Amino acid sequence: MLDTDRYEAYFFDLDGTIFLGNELLPGVEKTLATLREKQKKIMFLTNTTVQTRTACQTRLQKLGLAAGREEIMTAAYAAGLYLQEYAEQARVLIVGEPALEEEIASFHIKQVQDAEEATHVLVGMDRGFTYEKLQQAAYAVRKGALLIVANPDPVCPVPGGAIPDTWALARAIETAGGASVWAMTGKPSRYYAEQVFQQLQVQPERCVMVGDRLETDILLGKNSGMKTALVMTGVTTSRELESTEIQPDYILPTMEAMVQVE
Structure with missing residues (x-):
């Protein structure tokens, strides 16, 4: 089991990890609450370009999850950061x-x-x-x-x-x-990872990337020095996991398995 006390920050993909459609996935609310009680840093990382950070925040709030806009990084926002920095x-x-x-x-x-x-x-x-x-x-x-x-x-x-x-x-x-x-500029680019590390002021080895996509979420974590946890509630199947070189550090059937939840 993933020892959540070992790490300082947790990055979560959204679709397929936190929710599917308009429903939270099993254990998400209690897991996030447990991490916040332990004063862990949390950030939601998505590759969306069709929702602003504010829209993502509103969606999470409608699902019962409190999140600050500064806790959300989108591919669209990362593109803005990139252009501001380099062009x-x-x-x-x-x-x-x-x-x-x-x-x-x-x-x-x-x-x-x-x-x-x-x-x-x-x-x-x-x-x-x-x-x-x-x-x-x-x-x-x-x-x-x-x-x-x-x-x-x-x-x-x-x-x-x-x-x-x-x-x-x-x-x-x-x-x-x-x-x-x-x-x-989005996941799994190194630029995207650097922006979230800078925003939370954390070192990669103190972070865990949690997501359902091998080629974006897990690869983002592996390429940038984070630990990685794949949740099997989204797009990745067991067959795909067996046939790829992209291997997560932890495999979780659902978010419920991430921490001990009463």
């Missing part, structure tokens, strides 16, 4: 939804609609993606704009299957634009 004067053409535009606007990064003006193209999930958007983004990249991708998720699970996500759109822009992705 503060950027003129960004965004392929994405209003939440991504809102987060980037909060950093006072200039957004443009004209591909001729763009110094960067930022890609997130976009359920309104069109041929015209592909054409504009590809043209900007061919003209020299750097291609920034918010996360590497090829698909997004939905009831009854999956829909194309950020990476699928980025690949189309890469192909049409004739240039490779310059940077990726």
